[in-house]
Amino acid sequence: MAEQIIIPAGGDKPNQDVFSETLQRLAATDKNIIAVTSDSRGSGKLVPFGKSFPKQIVEVGIAEQNLVGVAAGLASCDKKVFAVSPACFLTARALEQIKNDICYSDNSATVVGISAGVSYGALGSTHHSLHDFAVLRAINNIIIVAPADNFETVKATELAAESKHPVYLRFGKRVMPSLKEDNSDGFEFGKGRVITEGSDVAIIANGETVYPAVKAAEKLKANGIAATVVSMHTIKPLDTELLMKLAATCKAIVTVEEHSVYGGLGEACASYLLQHGYAKPFKIMGIPDEYTITGPQLDIFKHYGISEEGIADEVTKLLR
Amino acid sequence: MTTEDLKIKSINYRKNILKYIVGANAGHTGGSLSCTDILNVLYNHVLNVSPQNFSSPDRDRYVQSKGHCVEALFVVLADKGFFPEEDLNTLCKYKSHYIGHPTKKVKGVEQNTGALGHGLPICVGTAIAAKLDEKDFRVFTLMGDGELPEGSNWEAALSASHYKLDNLCAIVDKNSLQITAPTADVMNTDPLDKKWEAFGWAVKEVNGNDIDELKAAFAALPFEKGKPSVIIAHTTKGKGVSFMENELKWHHGVPNKEQYQQAINELDKSLTEVTA
Numbered sequence: 001m002a003e004q005i006i007i008p009a010g011g012d013k014p015n016q017d018v019f020s021e022t023l024q025r026l027a028a029t030d031k032n033i034i035a036v037t038s039d040s041r042g043s044g045k046l047v048p049f050g051k052s053f054p055k056q057i058v059e060v061g062i063a064e065q066n067l068v069g070v071a072a073g074l075a076s077c078d079k080k081v082f083a084v085s086p087a088c089f090l091t092a093r094a095l096e097q098i099k100n101d102i103c104y105s106d107n108s109a110t111v112v113g114i115s116a117g118v119s120y121g122a123l124g125s126t127h128h129s130l131h132d133f134a135v136l137r138a139i140n141n142i143i144i145v146a147p148a149d150n151f152e153t154v155k156a157t158e159l160a161a162e163s164k165h166p167v168y169l170r171f172g173k174r175v176m177p178s179l180k181e182d183n184s185d186g187f188e189f190g191k192g193r194v195i196t197e198g199s200d201v202a203i204i205a206n207g208e209t210v211y212p213a214v215k216a217a218e219k220l221k222a223n224g225i226a227a228t229v230v231s232m233h234t235i236k237p238l239d240t241e242l243l244m245k246l247a248a249t250c251k252a253i254v255t256v257e258e259h260s261v262y263g264g265l266g267e268a269c270a271s272y273l274l275q276h277g278y279a280k281p282f283k284i285m286g287i288p289d290e291y292t293i294t295g296p297q298l299d300i301f302k303h304y305g306i307s308e309e310g311i312a313d314e315v316t317k318l319l320r
Numbered sequence: 321m322t323t324e325d326l327k328i329k330s331i332n333y334r335k336n337i338l339k340y341i342v343g344a345n346a347g348h349t350g351g352s353l354s355c356t357d358i359l360n361v362l363y364n365h366v367l368n369v370s371p372q373n374f375s376s377p378d379r380d381r382y383v384q385s386k387g388h389c390v391e392a393l394f395v396v397l398a399d400k401g402f403f404p405e406e407d408l409n410t411l412c413k414y415k416s417h418y419i420g421h422p423t424k425k426v427k428g429v430e431q432n433t434g435a436l437g438h439g440l441p442i443c444v445g446t447a448i449a450a451k452l453d454e455k456d457f458r459v460f461t462l463m464g465d466g467e468l469p470e471g472s473n474w475e476a477a478l479s480a481s482h483y484k485l486d487n488l489c490a491i492v493d494k495n496s497l498q499i500t501a502p503t504a505d506v507m508n509t510d511p512l513d514k515k516w517e518a519f520g521w522a523v524k525e526v527n528g529n530d531i532d533e534l535k536a537a538f539a540a541l542p543f544e545k546g547k548p549s550v551i552i553a554h555t556t557k558g559k560g561v562s563f564m565e566n567e568l569k570w571h572h573g574v575p576n577k578e579q580y581q582q583a584i585n586e587l588d589k590s591l592t593e594v595t596a
Contacts, residue, residue: 034452036445058448061482066441066475073445076431077377077453096435097472101442105424105432 015153015208016114016171020045022157023082027053033161034058034074036083038067044084044114064089068097068111075107080161087113087129087170088120095135102166103141110160110167116146117208117258118292118300119173125291129170133235134263136168143189146170146207146257148231149179155187156233163189172208172258174297179210179231192239198226201315202246205256206232206265208297209306213256216311225315235265240272247273252281252318256311258301261286281318285311321364326531327594329399330360334560335587336395336405342580344412346420350570352392354495354528354555355462359396361534362460362491371401374428380457381446383431385439386464386493387421388572394418394426402428437470439463440490444476447488447548458541459488466498469507474519477548481520486542490521490550493528495557499571516550528553561586 027033027049035041036058041050050057058074060066064085071083083090090113091098102109113132120127136144145160145167147153153171160167167189179195187193195210196217205213210231217227228250232239246253253273255266266284273282285305293303301307305314321329333356341347363369367380384393391411398405403426410416417425421434431442439461447459463473480488492512500506509515513523522543526533534553543549557571558564561583564573575583 055452058445058483060475060479063475063479065437065472066444066479069438069441069472069476070445070448070479072431073442073447074449075445076381076442077446077449079449079452097438097441100432100435101438107431 012175012177013150014173015147015150015176016173017045018150018153019112019157019169019171020049022154024049024052026158026161027056030080031056032078032080034079034081036060036067036071036074036081038062038064038085040085040114043086044112046084064094065097068094069101071109071111072097072101072105072107075109081109082112082160083109084112084114086120086127087116087132088127091129091132091135098136098142099139103139106141106165108164108166110163110169113168113170116170116172118287118297121297121300122294124294128292130260130287132168132170133257133259133265137236137263137268142166142168142236143234144168144236145189145234147233148205148207148210149176151178151183152187152193152231152233156189159189170207174208176208177211179214190234190237190239192242193231193233195229195231197228199228199249200226201252201254201319202228202230202250203254203256203311203315204230204232204246204265204269206235207258209256209258212301212307213311215308216315219308219312220315223316225319227315232265235268238268238272243269243272244276247278247280252315254283254285254311254315254318256285256306258306259286261288283314283318285314323531323535324594326360326364328591329364330357330531331560331587331591331594333360333392333395333399335584337391338575338580338583340395340408340411341391341574343409345574346412347391347574348388348572349574350497350557350564350567351386351389351464351493351495353559353561353564354557355386355389355493356392356559357529357531357534358462358491358493358553359392361531361538363396363400365535366538367460368457371427374402378455378457381430381443381459383439383443383461384422384433385436385461386467387433390420390422393422393429397426397428400428436464436467437472440473440476440480443488444480444483444485447480447485448483450487451483451485457487460491462491462493464498465492465494465496465503465509465512466506468492468509477516477519477521480548484546485548486544486546488548489541490548492550492552493555494552495555497557497566497568497571501568512552520547521550522547523550523552525552525554528555529559560590
């Protein structure tokens with residue numbers, strides 16, 4: 001395991017930049033770390049990686065199915081492979097390769113969806129990935145992770161490199177502030193991170209929606225509502241222990257994600273809770289079943305209520 | 321192994337393919353019989369793969385992209401000692417690992433395949449790994465001619481020549497029939513040699529049911545330094561059983577008792593001729 005690096009509070013980079021920096025650090029001491037790209041080293045911030053380790057990057061051109069097949073073949077020879085491509089293409093066009101070549105054959109490659117969700121805002125629905133959690137959740141043998149800040153990104157990348165089974169990492173382009181002053185509680189796949197604690201409502205978010213959830217919790221606090229905010233970075237396996245704890249202690253649960261309201265984090269939580277006796281107010285926030293309005297990512301977020309105000313309003317309504 | 325020995329093996333493999341397909345009441349008969357000789361020569365004459373070295377990183381790799389013809393692979397793997405042949409009596413039965421497509425749960429199988437167009441991309445990755453590690457093992461994949469319209473094959477073909485993977489060999493089992501109709505009528509891929517050449521591959525065409533021609537082709541690998549090799553193996557679907565040869569219905573037809581007996585009789589007759 002590479003030495004731990006501590007990212008100071010106030011993390012100030014896009015997660016996908018931190019991913020590529022972490023990968024570069026790992027590659028420096030491990031020649032088995034291989035990045036596979038589909039003309040995506042620029043957007044994946046892997047240009048420096050490619051320059052530093054030309055023998056540890058495999059370019060396949062704009063060919064996502066081959067990207068994943070090649071990654072599987074490399075992983076079968078004990079390479080620690082990261083197949084990096086925009087999430088929108090990777091998880092749709094190459095879904096069968098992810099399902100069969102990576103997951104079914106258990107070739108322990110990491111599939112890295114960059115510029116995920118609506119990161120590509122104004123480029124439109126061809127470039128949005130609002131389906132990736134849903135499709136991958138229905139595939140056996142893949143850990144699905146959407147880190148929320150730079151610290152989670154570093155840790156997730158390190159864990160993925162050592163994972164003996166397939167992993168999906170999902171990153172966005174926006175600068176992500178650090179969620180906690182103190183990261184000593186660590187990070188592991190399948191264990192949600194509690195960012196703030198309060199017993200009125202639990203807001204469970206992931207990826208780039210955790211930050212607005214934290215801001216919403218601050219706003220709610222000013223109005224006398226105490227919220228627990230959880231970064232549920234791992235959607236599969238879900239931290240059901242934490243989920244049940246939240247169900248027991250809070251009056252309502254809201255989930256927030258940069259994904260369709262169908263099939264993602266919200267439905268994963270709802271499904272588990274409903275089958276285990278939860279009967280309190282519950283709301284899934286995300287992108288509704290439509291081709292989204294376009295514009296900058298944050299404008300899209302605001303439009304659909306994924307914002308400090310939107311989340312706070314939804315919580316307030318739910319607690320009435 | 322001599323050509324005569326290999327010919328005898330091919331006939332016995334064909335008998336076993338039919339035996340276990342009948343036992344399972346399922347299977348891809350025609351295609352398994354068309355690629356029998358290819359698998360026979362690969363496993364008994366070419367590949368450095370055995371039950372003893374199967375966990376060695378230096379073993380040769382074989383990935384069956386046309387996974388539906390798993391029966392041919394299973395009988396060859398059983399003959400090579402990867403598992404007891406009687407295990408194949410459970411083919412396609414409840415909870416058996418011996419299912420209708422290759423799975424790594426069966427010792428000797430490198431990758432789970434069955435969806436078409438997957439073998440070559442995986443083999444490209446494996447061949448790149450060999451180059452990176454400066455290892456001498458070689459990588460082989462068997463593809464059907466019917467699976468060639470899958471675009472992922474050509475993505476992989478491009479990258480194989482781009483990376484000069486002369487440690488990679490694709491074999492196309494060109495039996496010219498697929499589930500619906502003759503391949504040329506479903507989606508014509510001819511002239512196949514020109515297509516592979518255009519993608520930067522070195523090409524050889526052989527009679528894929530002729531042991532000597534197969535041996536000679538594999539012995540000539542790589543056909544050109546710095547280029548991946550493809551063997552276009554012209555075969556007969558249903559090879560070895562007169563009423564199955566070039567008959568579409570035997571793509572995944574299962575012989576009844578009388579047909580099975582006739583097929584075995586014909587193969588036994590061939591065996592007598594070879595050993596005479």
